[in-house]
Each structure stands twice: as C-alpha cells, then as structure tokens.
Amino acid sequence: xxxxxxxxxxxxxxxxxxxxxxxxxxxxxxxxxxxxxxxxxxxxxxxxxxxxxxxxxxxxxxxxxxxxxxxxxxxxxxxxxxxxxxxxxxxxxxxxxxxxxxxxxxxxxxxxxxxxxxxxxxxxxxxxxxxxxxxxxxxxxxxxxxxxxxxxxxxxxxxxxxxxxxxxxxxxxxxxxxxxxxxxxxxxxxxxxxxxxxxxxxxxxxxxxxxxxxxxxxxxxxxxxxxxxxxxxxxxxxxxxxxxxxxxxxxxxxxxxxxxxxxxxxxxxxxxxxxxxxxxxxxxxxxxxxxxxxxxxxxxxxxxxxxxxxxxxxxxxxxxxxxxxxxxxxxxxxxxxxxxxxxxxxxxxxxxxx
Numbered sequence: 001x002x003x004x005x006x007x008x009x010x011x012x013x014x015x016x017x018x019x020x021x022x023x024x025x026x027x028x029x030x031x032x033x034x035x036x037x038x039x040x041x042x043x044x045x046x047x048x049x050x051x052x053x054x055x056x057x058x059x060x061x062x063x064x065x066x067x068x069x070x071x072x073x074x075x076x077x078x079x080x081x082x083x084x085x086x087x088x089x090x091x092x093x094x095x096x097x098x099x100x101x102x103x104x105x106x107x108x109x110x111x112x113x114x115x116x117x118x119x120x121x122x123x124x125x126x127x128x129x130x131x132x133x134x135x136x137x138x139x140x141x142x143x144x145x146x147x148x149x150x151x152x153x154x155x156x157x158x159x160x161x162x163x164x165x166x167x168x169x170x171x172x173x174x175x176x177x178x179x180x181x182x183x184x185x186x187x188x189x190x191x192x193x194x195x196x197x198x199x200x201x202x203x204x205x206x207x208x209x210x211x212x213x214x215x216x217x218x219x220x221x222x223x224x225x226x227x228x229x230x231x232x233x234x235x236x237x238x239x240x241x242x243x244x245x246x247x248x249x250x251x252x253x254x255x256x257x258x259x260x261x262x263x264x265x266x267x268x269x270x271x272x273x274x275x276x277x278x279x280x281x282x283x284x285x286x287x288x289x290x291x292x293x294x295x296x297x298x299x300x301x302x303x304x305x306x307x308x309x310x311x312x313x314x315x316x317x318x319x320x321x322x323x324x325x326x327x328x329x330x331x332x333x334x335x336x337x338x339x340x341x342x343x344x345x346x347x348x349x350x351x352x353x354x
Contacts, residue, residue: 001268004086006066006079008113009104011094012197015228017065019235019257020264032082033065039265039272040258041283043315043345047274048281050322059272059283061265069117070104080124084185088267089192090260091117095208096199096227110208111215114194118219119165121187126162128185129155151180162188170220191267195260196225203227203256224263226256271344274315275299292340296350306354310336315345 014025021035038058066082073079095110167188270285297304312334
C-alpha cells in the first residue's frame with residue numbers, strides 16, 4: 001500500500017515528506033522519491049510506557065513524493081501515471097504568504113489551486129472512460145460480447161458522474177463492480193487528503209476550511225491544516241522535553257505531523273492493532289474490516305493457517321485498569337473466534353496450532 005504526496009510547485013511537499021519519513025528535504029531531487037513513515041500514535045506511546053519493553057516497533061506506511069503538478073507534467077501526462085500507481089493521495093496546498101517564495105499562479109489562493117487540481121484529475125478519468133466506452137462499442141460487434149454489457153453500464157454511470165465534475169470516490173459501488181474495474185487507472189476513486197500548508201497564525205482559522213468546503217462540495221476530500229515551518233522547528237529540537245516545552249508555549253497539544261501520519265494510514269484503508277509484552281510492544285496494520293485470522297496472518301502465516309482463537313483487550317480497558325491481570329479480573333478479556341472483525345486499537349494475543 002502506497003500513499004502519494006503531490007501538488008503544485010512551492011507548496012511545501014518536500015518539507016512534509018521529510019517530516020513524515022525523516023528524509024532531508026534539501027537532498028530530494030525532482031523525480032519520484034520513495035520513503036517509509038512511522039505511524040505516530042499516542043496509543044502506542046501509552047502502551048510502551050505501561051510495559052517498558054525491550055523493543056518498541058511502530059507501524060509503518062510507504063510514502064512516495066511525486067513530481068510537481070505543473071504545466072509540463074499535465075501536458076505530457078506523466079504526473080497522472082505516477083498518481084495512478086498510488087493507493088491513496090495527499091495533496092499539499094499552499095495557504096501561506098511569503099515574499100520570498102514564488103507562487104506558480106501568481107498569488108496564494110488555496111481554493112483555486114485545489115479546485116484546479118481536482119478538476120484535472122476528474123478530466124483525466126473522464127477521458128479514460130470515454131476511450132474505454134469507444135473500445136467497448138467496438139468489442140460489442142464481435143461474438144460473445146455479453147460480458148461487456150456490465151462494464152458498459154458502469155462506464156456510462158461513471159461518465160455521467162464525472163461530467164458533473166464529481167470524483168468517482170463519491171459513488172456507491174458494489175464489491176463486484178470494484179473488482180471489475182480494479183485494474184483501471186481511475187484516479188478519483190482513490191481517497192484524498194488535502195493538506196493545507198498555512199501561516200502560523202492561521203492554524204486555528206476556520207475561514208479557510210469553510211471556504212474550501214463551499215467551493216468544493218461533495219468531493220469527499222479530507223482536510224487538515226499544518227504549518228510546515230512550525231513542524232520543522234519542533235522536529236529539529238533535540239530532546240522530548242524541549243519539544244514539549246515548545247509545544248506548550250505555542251499552544252500545540254500534538255504535532256500536526258503526528259495527526260497527518262495517522263490520517264494517511266486511514267486514507268489507505270488501514271487500521272492498527274497491538275501486540276504487547278515485556279519483550280516488545282508492536283503496532284500492526286491491517287485492512288479495515290479484517291477478520292482475526294487475517295490479522296494473525298500479518299504477524300505470521302502459521303497463525304492464520306492454524307488459528308484457534310484471539311484473546312482481545314480493548315485499548316481503553318487496559319489503560320483504565322493499568323494491567324492485563326486487572327482486565328481479566330474485571331471480565332473484560334474477550335475470547336473471539338475466526339469471525340471476529342478486528343477493531344482499531346485492539347490489543348490481541350493469538351492462539352494457534354500448526
């Protein structure tokens with residue numbers, strides 16, 4: 001699973017990619033760049049503090065920094081090929097003023113920039129759908145063309161939807177329909193986060209978000225604000241104490257980059273569960289709605305193959321009662337079978353036999 005960071009030039013993409021992955025923004029070139037980001041989750045920190053394990057292992061997600069969305073990239077289509085290869089998207093949008101950083105459109109207008117990008121993505125999908133319908137029409141003239149009818153129906157619905165300048169992710173599709181089109185490079189089916197890179201003073205200004213939502217209604221875009229400059233300052237501090245003092249003085253409860261890492265995880269359709277103990281506290285990622293044996297298979301295929309049961313503790317119960325023993329005494333340890341859908345934040349011990 002890969003998340004792609006993209007946007008117009010000078011939006012702050014390299015800085016945010018560096019904050020997420022630890023890469024040096026000044027060393028990043030112009031082509032696609034891959035990295036790995038730890039999921040920064042306060043629940044993991046609480047569990048690590050509770051168990052003081054020998055080893056702490058956070059979950060990780062794969063992130064790609066894509067080339068700028070500029071006139072040349074739009075003209076030759078290269079950016080669309082890069083975006084189509086991602087499982088979810090993070091569009092960085094400039095919302096900060098600076099006399100020393102140029103804007104490719106001449107002025108700062110986050111809603112205008114995001115609307116332009118969103119429209120280009122819709123147009124890409126519309127052109128693909130039109131070409132696909134032409135091929136289907138040609139194929140219908142051949143024998144045994146009945147299988148094309150279902151695809152034609154979907155493509156006609158897609159065209160009608162896209163012609164309203166709406167992304168495909170806002171449509172209701174069945175599992176069979178999604179399977180039928182799974183190999184197609186349809187960009188607007190992907191979940192998308194818009195990260196607004198704001199001035200320090202605009203971190204709590206709701207006008208920007210309200211304006212975006214009014215100009216881009218019904219697009220199923222998830223918004224969040226971040227000041228890349230402040231986040232870079234926090235990350236540059238040497239100790240946790242210094243970071244805590246800086247955030248307290250600035251009125252920041254949690255670095256926005258931590259929230260973004262979790263938002264990216266959710267955009268990829270992932271949830272997390274934990275395994276805990278004195279040897280290791282570890283966070284694992286699984287697709288949302290995964291069943292217990294599938295979650296066990298993320299740890300080792302033998303667990304899924306020989307699954308017997310999952311012993312589940314809810315995160316809130318463990319934190320409230322402070323020990324597994326107390327959870328058991330309170331009757332809150334759950335023994336679940338193969339049909340149990342893992343919930344985000346579950347603490348699980350698997351029993352299996354191969």
